[in-house]
Amino acid sequence: xxxxxxxxxxxxxxxxxxxxxxxxxxxxxxxxxxxxxxxxxxxxxxxxxxxxxxxxxxxxxxxxxxxxxxxxxxxxxxxxxxxxxxxxxxxxxxxxxxxxxxxxxxxxxxxxxxxxxxxxxxxxxxxxxxxxxxxxxxxxxxxxxxxxxxxxxxxxxxxxxxxxxxxxxxxxxxxxxxxxxxxxxxxxxxxxxxxxxxxxxxxxxxxxxxxxxxxxxxxxxxxxxxxxxxxxxxxxxxxxxxxxxxxxxxxxxxxxxxxxxxxxxxxxxxxxxxxxxxxxxxxxxxxxxxxxxxxxxxxxxxxxxxxxxxxxxxxxxxxxxxxxxxxxxxxxxxxxxxxxxxxxxxxxxxxxxxxxxxxxxxxxxxxxxxxxxxxxxxxxxxxxxxxxxxxxxxxxxxxxxxxxxxxxxxxxxxxxxxxxxxxxxxxxxxxxxxxxxxxxxxxxxxxxxxxxxxxxxxxxxxxxxxxxxxxxxxxxxxxxxxxxxxxxxxxxxxxxxxxxxxxxxxxxxxxxxxxxxxxxxxxxxxxxxxxxxxxxxxxxxxxxxxxxxxxxxxxx
Amino acid sequence: xxxxxxxxxxxxxxxxxxxxxxxxxxxxxxxxxxxxxxxxxxxxxxxxxxxxxxxxxxxxxxxxxxxxxxxxxxxxxxxxxxxxxxxxxxxxxxxxxxxxxxxxxxxxxxxxxxxxxxxxxxxxxxxxxxxxxxxxxxxxxxxxxxxxxxxxxxxxxxxxxxxxxxxxxxxxxxxxxxxxxxxxxxxxxxxxxxxxxxxxxxxxxxxxxxxxxxxxxxxxxxxxxxxxxxxxxxxxxxxxxxxxxxxxxxxxxxxxxxxxxxxxxxxxxxxxxxxxxxxxxxxxxxxxxxxxxxxxxxxxxxxxxxxxxxxxxxxxxxxxxxxxxxxxxxxxxxxxxxxxxxxxxxxxxxxxxxx
Numbered sequence: 001x002x003x004x005x006x007x008x009x010x011x012x013x014x015x016x017x018x019x020x021x022x023x024x025x026x027x028x029x030x031x032x033x034x035x036x037x038x039x040x041x042x043x044x045x046x047x048x049x050x051x052x053x054x055x056x057x058x059x060x061x062x063x064x065x066x067x068x069x070x071x072x073x074x075x076x077x078x079x080x081x082x083x084x085x086x087x088x089x090x091x092x093x094x095x096x097x098x099x100x101x102x103x104x105x106x107x108x109x110x111x112x113x114x115x116x117x118x119x120x121x122x123x124x125x126x127x128x129x130x131x132x133x134x135x136x137x138x139x140x141x142x143x144x145x146x147x148x149x150x151x152x153x154x155x156x157x158x159x160x161x162x163x164x165x166x167x168x169x170x171x172x173x174x175x176x177x178x179x180x181x182x183x184x185x186x187x188x189x190x191x192x193x194x195x196x197x198x199x200x201x202x203x204x205x206x207x208x209x210x211x212x213x214x215x216x217x218x219x220x221x222x223x224x225x226x227x228x229x230x231x232x233x234x235x236x237x238x239x240x241x242x243x244x245x246x247x248x249x250x251x252x253x254x255x256x257x258x259x260x261x262x263x264x265x266x267x268x269x270x271x272x273x274x275x276x277x278x279x280x281x282x283x284x285x286x287x288x289x290x291x292x293x294x295x296x297x298x299x300x301x302x303x304x305x306x307x308x309x310x311x312x313x314x315x316x317x318x319x320x321x322x323x324x325x326x327x328x329x330x331x332x333x334x335x336x337x338x339x340x341x342x343x344x345x346x347x348x349x350x351x352x353x354x355x356x357x358x359x360x361x362x363x364x365x366x367x368x369x370x371x372x373x374x375x376x377x378x379x380x381x382x383x384x385x386x387x388x389x390x391x392x393x394x395x396x397x398x399x400x401x402x403x404x405x406x407x408x409x410x411x412x413x414x415x416x417x418x419x420x421x422x423x424x425x426x427x428x429x430x431x432x433x434x435x436x437x438x439x440x441x442x443x444x445x446x447x448x449x450x451x452x453x454x455x456x457x458x459x460x461x462x463x464x465x466x467x468x469x470x471x472x473x474x475x476x477x478x479x480x481x482x483x484x485x486x487x488x489x490x491x492x493x494x495x496x497x498x499x500x501x502x503x504x505x506x507x508x509x510x511x512x513x514x515x516x517x518x519x520x521x522x523x524x525x526x527x528x529x530x531x532x533x534x535x536x537x538x539x540x541x542x543x544x545x546x547x548x549x550x551x552x553x554x555x556x
Numbered sequence: 557x558x559x560x561x562x563x564x565x566x567x568x569x570x571x572x573x574x575x576x577x578x579x580x581x582x583x584x585x586x587x588x589x590x591x592x593x594x595x596x597x598x599x600x601x602x603x604x605x606x607x608x609x610x611x612x613x614x615x616x617x618x619x620x621x622x623x624x625x626x627x628x629x630x631x632x633x634x635x636x637x638x639x640x641x642x643x644x645x646x647x648x649x650x651x652x653x654x655x656x657x658x659x660x661x662x663x664x665x666x667x668x669x670x671x672x673x674x675x676x677x678x679x680x681x682x683x684x685x686x687x688x689x690x691x692x693x694x695x696x697x698x699x700x701x702x703x704x705x706x707x708x709x710x711x712x713x714x715x716x717x718x719x720x721x722x723x724x725x726x727x728x729x730x731x732x733x734x735x736x737x738x739x740x741x742x743x744x745x746x747x748x749x750x751x752x753x754x755x756x757x758x759x760x761x762x763x764x765x766x767x768x769x770x771x772x773x774x775x776x777x778x779x780x781x782x783x784x785x786x787x788x789x790x791x792x793x794x795x796x797x798x799x800x801x802x803x804x805x806x807x808x809x810x811x812x813x814x815x816x817x818x819x820x821x822x823x824x825x826x827x828x829x830x831x832x833x834x835x836x837x838x839x840x841x842x843x844x845x846x847x848x849x850x851x852x853x854x855x856x857x858x859x860x861x862x863x864x865x866x867x868x869x870x871x872x873x874x875x876x877x878x879x880x881x882x883x884x885x886x887x888x889x890x891x892x893x894x895x896x897x898x899x900x901x902x903x904x905x906x907x908x909x910x911x
Contacts, residue, residue, distance in 0.1 A: 033770055033858075037868070040687075119652045122644055148655050217688040234697060235687055236868050237860035238771065261771045263858040263868075271761045271768045278770075 027556035028256035033264035033278045037236045042219040043201040047124035053547040059204040059224035069456040069543040071195045085190030092181045096248045106183035108205040110175040116202045118144040130197030135174030135186045190496040196455035227253040227550040254553035281531045288347035307541035308360040309526035311452040316479040328385035330518035334371035336378035336420040343524040345405040353522035355515045356461045363458040363504035378420040394423040399448040400431040439475040458507040482519040577890040584886040588879045636662040682876045691880035701772040702861035706846035712785025721796030743790035749852040752783040769857030780857040799831035844892035848885030
């Protein structure tokens with residue numbers, strides 16, 4: 001007996017192969033493979049590319065973007081801003097329902113933001129200025145936080161219920177709910193980007209009863225009004241969605257089901273795409289030889305898409321530390337560096353940057369002044385500034401070891417600067433380390449970093465990266481610690497300006513001054529690249545959302 | 557009378573085995589808990605109080621096995637704080653962190669935390685820090701995938717090793733035998749992460765014979781099974797070869813041959829049965845380790861088994877899940893040991909379980 005049982009097992013193998021010699025493709029099913037698990041499906045916690053695309057399949061907000069990143073109505077039927085720019089009024093559609101069958105009402109939008117502002121939710125939205133600008137937001141956040149510290153035993157269901165009851169009585173004063181259909185957001189000061197904040201998943205409609213039923217498990221039991229319904233989620237393995245038949249845009253979504261497989265490395269995704277077992281493929285981060293092979297293959301030419309990533313990769317120059325206190329040294333560094341060579345390190349998936357705003361961004365200025373590669377001019381400027389190089393005490397350039405190009409760029413910059421007489425030492429560090437150090441004052445002399453938009457508006461780049469307001473002692477986003485009162489004035493004026501062309505003009509002025517001041521070295525803007533199979537329709541790259549699967553169809 | 561006495565002895569011996577198994581599991585739980593919660597703390601105190609870096613094994617462990625700290629200032633943050641910080645996200649204020657520690661029991665003294673850990677592990681209340689998964693449920697959900705892969709690998713081990721052993725043992729010392737041994741040595745030495753990629757590229761991607769991976773399906777099974785199977789098959793072939801040679805020189809084989817039995821019958825029936833017995837132990841332990849997860853192979857082929865669960869939780873600092881997967885591996889090995897003992901008694905009546 002013992003002799004035979006392995007043979008029985010052996011017989012299994014060829015059987016498996018016969019049974020499923022190849023994976024068949026069903027029309028209407030979109031097959032996607034990604035590297036990492038969705039970090040959450042709770043809109044209040046969705047703030048990264050591994051969660052937002054999936055959360056947006058399940059939940060929807062008052063406003064959204066059209067194909068050119070203009071604001072459009074989504075759950076809202078009508079919208080209005082008061083003349084002083086401090087009140088945002090919305091009227092809701094009548095035909096929007098949660099999966100559970102209940103109609104979406106104004107209260108669901110107020111509850112969504114109240115939940116974001118409650119510290120117990122641990123939402124990243126709690127730190128976003130757009131939400132803190134709502135009247136009473138700070139007080140509300142403190143009050144709910146105080147309730148949480150009062151309970152002693154969180155595992156006691158009675159205590160939890162009591163807490164939920166207390167929280168139900170607390171409301172954010174700045175959000176006015178008028179019946180089921182009208183909602184008004186009152187702001188402390190005018191903010192032209194408030195619509196953008198409302199288009200983020202943090203502000204999407206959330207049913208209170210579902211949250212209270214599941215507590216922290218809400219992420220795994222979504223109940224939204226989006227185009228899809230969650231069927232199954234096995235962490236790090238699979239995520240399956242099916243069409244929501246009651247979605248309020250009757251012609252959407254275009255496909256019946258989405259099957260997502262997680263844990264697939266970039267290499268594996270490419271192999272699977274070429275074999276036809278997945279339908280769409282992101283090659284923005286693919287290994288350069290693979291990227292070049294795919295993009296040069298005539299078979300795939302018609303199915304390759306690209307669009308700006310809406311980011312800026314830059315080298316910060318600390319304006320509070322010598323030698324970069326001197327504008328001329330900063331300009332010299334800008335002239336000394338060969339931008340085109342650095343952009344080439346990502347295999348053509350980049351455009352050389354003149355300033356911080358990427359192409360595709362409203363207010364992008366194609367005629368912006370650009371520092372050409374000019375070592376002679378750099379030397380001249382250094383001489384004017386009286387810069388003295390000290391090889392025994394070189395400048396230090398920090399760079400993160402996350403992506404391969406950072407290292408190549410750092411070496412290239414080191415050589416470029418050596419040519420004009422600046423000695424640089426390289427300091428490779430882990431990403432969290434450079435993130436922490438770059439935010440501290442007078443810590444980093446130079447660092448290679450990047451910024452990707454939260455939403456397509458110039459303020460999201462210029463205010464965050466260059467306004468004096470974003471300088472803090474330990475967590476500064478203005479990582480060059482650049483401060484120019486004139487620029488601040490322009491930025492602050494633009495932030496409250498509701499006339500869009502005038503507003504964008506102000507931002508262009510500010511950007512031009514920032515570039516002339518050489519606040520940092522603007523290296524390049526990344527390009528996103530994606531591919532799809534011939535049978536896929538409606539797959540496009542959007543300036544705001546990394547994926548919009550509701551428009552994608554799978555033909556037979 | 558005699559047989560019931562034997563049965564009682566067997567039960568007694570089995571109980572002792574079970575007791576030892578429980579003791580082992582208890583030790584493993586203590587060590588896992590200690591390594592995650594207490595060891596890093598001791599290491600860091602050594603760095604802090606003396607004001608200098610202490611290059612000892614402890615320090616090495618801390619630096620090598622836990623993510624380095626962002627700055628020296630955070631050096632006195634305990635692992636419990638770090639876990640609460642991770643859960644609170646980048647904007648968590650001290651109150652939120654304190655609430656999370658309270659809710660998760662991370663502010664309790666270590667003995668209490670340990671008791672809570674054991675209690676939760678036994679009642680399936682141990683929860684992941686990353687999502688709302690219960691640790692045991694998550695492991696059991698992936699267990700079928702690991703089981704299928706383990707069975708497939710095992711069948712390759714034996715399916716290749718037995719014919720190969722039967723073929724080479726009677727020809728010991730011949731050129732064929734020596735080249736088979738050499739090939740076997742090479743196959744054992746190939747690291748799985750390299751072999752896996754190679755098979756994936758050539759057999760899966762270029763030739764298109766098998767699935768390249770990406771999810772657990774029978775279509776994707778052959779390549780990961782082969783990746784594990786090749787090395788295992790070579791190892792067992794060598795082992796069987798050595799055992800068979802030993803058996804073949806025994807008197808009863810000579811007697812069988814003298815009785816005029818055909819060579820295949822002698823080899824396949826009389827010799828093989830006895831040569832396989834010593835393999836059972838190793839096979840059982842190998843099966844246990846296959847079941848408790850194979851990090852490289854599962855990662856390369858995106859096979860959602862217990863190994864990829866373990867590595868995903870390490871990457872994400874999900875300590876309940878890490879402790880859970882370690883305990884589960886220990887449980888597999890301990891169970892395999894007991895089963896091996898029982899199987900031994902069944903296949904070889906000479907073997908007695910002695911306490």
